[in-house]
Amino acid sequence: xxxxxYYKTLGIxxxxxxxxxxxxxxxxxxKYHPDLNPxxxxxxxxxxQINLANEVLGDPDKKRKYDKYGEGWEHGEEREKAQQxxxxxxxxxxxxxxxxxxxxxxxxxxxxxxGAAGRGGKVKYKGQDLSSELHVSLAxxxxxxxxTININGKAVRITIPAGIENGxxxxxxxxxxxxxxxxxxxxxxxxxxxxxxxxxxxxxxDLYVTAEVDLYTAVLGGEITVDTLGxxxxxxxxxxxxxxxxxxxxxxxxxxxxxxxxxxxxxxxxNIKIPVNLTDKEKELFTELAQLR
Amino acid sequence: xxxxxxxxxTTFCLxxxxxxxxxDALYDHGLIEVIRVEENxxxxxxxxxxxxxxxxxxxxxxxxxEGIEAITHLLERLKEKQDELLRLKxxxxxxxx
Numbered sequence: 001x002x003x004x005x006y007y008k009t010l011g012i013x014x015x016x017x018x019x020x021x022x023x024x025x026x027x028x029x030x031k032y033h034p035d036l037n038p039x040x041x042x043x044x045x046x047x048x049q050i051n052l053a054n055e056v057l058g059d060p061d062k063k064r065k066y067d068k069y070g071e072g073w074e075h076g077e078e079r080e081k082a083q084q085x086x087x088x089x090x091x092x093x094x095x096x097x098x099x100x101x102x103x104x105x106x107x108x109x110x111x112x113x114x115g116a117a118g119r120g121g122k123v124k125y126k127g128q129d130l131s132s133e134l135h136v137s138l139a140x141x142x143x144x145x146x147x148t149i150n151i152n153g154k155a156v157r158i159t160i161p162a163g164i165e166n167g168x169x170x171x172x173x174x175x176x177x178x179x180x181x182x183x184x185x186x187x188x189x190x191x192x193x194x195x196x197x198x199x200x201x202x203x204x205x206d207l208y209v210t211a212e213v214d215l216y217t218a219v220l221g222g223e224i225t226v227d228t229l230g231x232x233x234x235x236x237x238x239x240x241x242x243x244x245x246x247x248x249x250x251x252x253x254x255x256x257x258x259x260x261x262x263x264x265x266x267x268x269x270x271n272i273k274i275p276v277n278l279t280d281k282e283k284e285l286f287t288e289l290a291q292l293r
Numbered sequence: 294x295x296x297x298x299x300x301x302x303t304t305f306c307l308x309x310x311x312x313x314x315x316x317d318a319l320y321d322h323g324l325i326e327v328i329r330v331e332e333n334x335x336x337x338x339x340x341x342x343x344x345x346x347x348x349x350x351x352x353x354x355x356x357x358x359e360g361i362e363a364i365t366h367l368l369e370r371l372k373e374k375q376d377e378l379l380r381l382k383x384x385x386x387x388x389x390x
Contacts, residue, residue: 030354035346036364038371126349166386167379173342184345203387204380 003071006053025054044128127186128177134190138197142229151175163257166194205264207253210271218272228252243272302334309348322358
């Protein structure tokens with residue numbers, strides 16, 4: 001990873017006072033905090049950077065090391081000690097420094113994730129919010145149902161509410177990235193992706209479907225059966241129904257999201273089928289009909 | 294108020310190391326709903342996420358209650374606009390098909 005200038009990240013000068021550092025951090029945190037920038041990955045990343053910069057520059061000991069060693073400041077002291085020991089060894093000093101080196105790293109790592117001042121002595125930061133997609137069909141989202149999904153190796157049962165739309169999001173609290181300084185884990189946002197359905201078109205909670213009607217039912221009237229997502233329904237066709245005519249079936253459409261028991265409407269467009277492969281007798285009768293008009 | 298388990302406000306405050314007066318102040322500003330049973334104040338489980346967000350804004354970012362009120366209002370409007378945009382995108386997609 002490229003060396004990051006924490007002073008630049010916080011937009012302050014190297015001689016900034018602890019109060020200046022604190023003020024700069026607060027100002028930027030208010031701008032980029034994940035609570036104030038929902039679903040904004042760039043803001044989240046920026047917040048992590050300023051948080052890291054504040055953890056270093058806001059801690060006098062870390063700041064001193066950072067100012068002294070710059071890049072690789074976390075291990076600067078060890079490096080310096082190792083160099084000193086190496087030079088002593090070169091002049092006949094006896095002690096090995098390799099085992100010493102390993103232990104120090106752990107100390108530094110624990111220091112890195114140690115503490116910072118703030119509410120209750122420590123500022124706790126929520127982990128990063130993560131996002132994922134879940135593909136759901138129109139038929140699946142017709143009813144509220146539960147689905148088990150795998151999140152980082154954990155099986156999580158989620159409830160998919162009836163009537164969700166393509167692009168809708170739900171939040172799974174605490175399933176995001178781990179928090180810092182004992183803060184809560186971030187959230188996982190699941191976006192529902194709904195593919196187009198081959199039979200139904202959806203506009204909000206209204207559904208649109210095409211039903212085929214034979215010529216004789218269209219002319220003389222009758223009854224047809226229409227498939228809906230809620231099951232088959234019988235529909236009366238008025239005599240002299242025209243091709244492309246639409247009927248509206250109230251509350252036979254799609255469930256209204258977060259409004260249990262409420263449904264949109266179903267719009268049925270009639271597609272009148274003209275008979276093909278006519279027999280001689282049928283042709284004769286159609287000709288007779290045509291002459292009557 | 295939506296259904297959900299009730300959590301004593303004192304438990305929430307102890308866990309987050311905050312004063313109970315903060316909950317009262319949020320309630321007075323109309324930012325949360327609470328249930329009072331005799332002397333005890335309870336919070337609905339559904340509101341815990343929002344309340345935690347308010348705690349972070351107030352204590353970590355030092356945003357006062359008026360600021361939190363304004364932010365909450367703007368975030369709600371942002372959510373409404375995002376939903377509207379989503380609906381329109383879906384309608385446009387349908388009309389293109």
